[in-house]
Amino acid sequence: MTTIALLASLLPIGYAAWYLILCAVSPWGRCRRCHGRRSHRTAIGTRRDCPRCDGTGIRVRIGRRIADYIRAEYRAGNQ
Numbered sequence: 001m002t003t004i005a006l007l008a009s010l011l012p013i014g015y016a017a018w019y020l021i022l023c024a025v026s027p028w029g030r031c032r033r034c035h036g037r038r039s040h041r042t043a044i045g046t047r048r049d050c051p052r053c054d055g056t057g058i059r060v061r062i063g064r065r066i067a068d069y070i071r072a073e074y075r076a077g078n079q
Helices: 002-025 062-077
Strands: 028-030 039-041 047-049 058-060
Touching: 002 062
Parallel strands: none
Antiparallel strands: 028 058, 039 047
16 A cells, blocks of 8 residues: 555656656747647637747747746845
8 A cells, every 4th residue: 555655646756857857858838829830710710820929839838937937036046
């Protein structure tokens, strides 16, 4: 029973480590609104450039934004 509990507790830690490595290696991900297609449908059915990614289809991952914020705060505190 303790091995199952140990594995269950290590699973979120492993996922977090994997996501941090992914953010370090590939900071750009597909836009969640347009799914990387660079445009989306409006309410009346016309297609328009995605306002979240400015029509590029990619955005900075949330984990990368958090890591950059922590790094900037650390550097600002050490000056």
